Amino acid sequence: MRAKNNSIVLSKLKYRDYDLIVKCYTEERGIVSYMLRGVLKSKKGLSKTVYYQALSQIQIEENYKPNQSLHFISEVKFNYIYKSLHTNIYKSAIVLFLSEILSNVLKEEEKNKDLFHFIEAALQYLDNEDQFSNFHLLFLLKLTRYLGFQPENLNNDYPYFNLESGVFESLNYGIYSISGENLTLLKRLLGTNFDALNTIKINAKQRQEFLNMLLYYFELHLGSFKKPKSLQVLNEVFH
CATH class of the missing domain: 1.20.1440.120 (Recombination protein O, C-terminal domain)
Incomplete structure (x- = not known):
């Protein structure tokens, strides 16, 4: 199921060589963990990690499957940009x-x-x-x-x-x-x-x-x- 979810980033953890697991507190589903595959592999991917700084407020377009422990993000943008x-x-x-x-x-x-x-x-x-x-x-x-x-x-x-x-x-x-x-x-x-x-x-x-x-x-x-x-x-x- 694809849906948008306002989120606050709680933590991120490097997984394998190039992946990140990001834990968020979300408006619609409470605690959700996301797998970001290959995000550390390229400069383009690395630039996306700015969204996942601690307590960043973001809007995620996600591919959410209720029975999975890790979910996937298709699009992300800031909900609020900190000064x-x-x-x-x-x-x-x-x-x-x-x-x-x-x-x-x-x-x-x-x-x-x-x-x-x-x-x-x-x-x-x-x-x-x-x-x-x-x-x-x-x-x-x-x-x-x-x-x-x-x-x-x-x-x-x-x-x-x-x-x-x-x-x-x-x-x-x-x-x-x-x-x-x-x-x-x-x-x-x-x-x-x-x-x-x-x-x-x-x-x-x-x-x-x-x-x-x-x-x-x-x-x-x-x-x-x-x-x-x-x-x-x-x-x-x-x-």
């Missing part, structure tokens, strides 16, 4: 990190248009924004809504947040309870949209500690979650 996402070193570090996160947590081979449009719009915001050092924190926090473990924003005047249960609490229940700067930032970010993110000022140490807490939150709620290898690069860039 800075792949050229700004700081944004590139965020892109590398988030593409690894999304590759890890998005498993379903079924569509979720709300999630697709959230990712699409958030990346376009990042592409156009000049102040973005906290972008990945808010992105991950908002992503939890679509993954089913968004922090419950009731009783947010309580002095603790339980990472295991995802709720604010009046008492400290041990290793899963957080307080202090991480709690304060969590409360602020829960009430913030991307367009107001630049009003939140934190230093590199606070950013790193809050990110570590968020990743631990993901680990607690997603059994197969692994810390991204690109975390060290991200921390070094934003140190």
Whole structure:
């Protein structure tokens, strides 16, 4: 079946000498993997790899067969051309990190248009924004809504947040309870949209500690979650 499908590139992997396997999150079918045969063999083929940079937003004309694990692309074009996402070193570090996160947590081979449009719009915001050092924190926090473990924003005047249960609490229940700067930032970010993110000022140490807490939150709620290898690069860039 030939069809058009808006897609966000999550990862690409060299296969054999000249082929690529590209994993995308698509608007119509969730996670889909595509085989690009011979794309690394010629200059003309190599020029097409620009479409498959991490988190590129593309429209694919595909030959899709439901029972196959790998599908084939007949035509591709950009849905949105980034101005800075792949050229700004700081944004590139965020892109590398988030593409690894999304590759890890998005498993379903079924569509979720709300999630697709959230990712699409958030990346376009990042592409156009000049102040973005906290972008990945808010992105991950908002992503939890679509993954089913968004922090419950009731009783947010309580002095603790339980990472295991995802709720604010009046008492400290041990290793899963957080307080202090991480709690304060969590409360602020829960009430913030991307367009107001630049009003939140934190230093590199606070950013790193809050990110570590968020990743631990993901680990607690997603059994197969692994810390991204690109975390060290991200921390070094934003140190």
